[in-house]
Amino acid sequence: MPLDVSITNDADTGLVLNMEKHDQKIDKQRLGRVLKLVHDGVDRVPIERSLVVDPVLKQSLRHLRSVKSQRPPTADSVEFAEWREEVAGALDVLACVLVFEDDRVRARAEAAAARKQAAEVRCRCGVRTGER
Known part of the structure; x- marks a missing residue:
């Protein structure tokens, strides 16, 4: 089963x-x-007969939730790119304390995707700034 x-x-x-x-x-x-x-x-x-979450894991999850709650209103801004970098950092920290390997791999992949998105946003912002 x-x-x-x-x-x-x-x-x-x-x-x-x-x-x-x-x-x-x-x-x-x-x-x-x-x-x-x-x-x-x-x-x-x-x-x-006990349901306890590792305090380090709990703190890492709270930190990720806190960072995600600070999302900037515009998706095409330098602030958004910086926020995505912060999310990636929080995911990297979380990946270090997750219990299961599959979860660690997924957290690291999400961190890499967040960094890639941040780079793309910075590139778009740079192109727009250069055009003005």
Whole structure:
């Protein structure tokens, strides 16, 4: 039975554990009573009957959310490019503390894409400035 597990950062409720099995969502309340697993923050060993998030991971997620909340209003500006660079930096930090390799790879790929977008925006802004 394949079981997909992910943690999402919800603005209202904080970190949410999502589990899906055979393309059906598991009832979160039932899941809470049946299974609560977490790593111990050191050796990443599952601990039964506890739901704790590594404080370093939690801080990295909060930092990323904080940076993302500061998005400039215009997408074609130097400020936007700088913001994308900040997002890339926050993703790089997050990639260092994520538990699963797939998540680390995805965070690094998103950071690279953010840097690429920042370079493209800077290039467009430079062309416009040069035309004036």
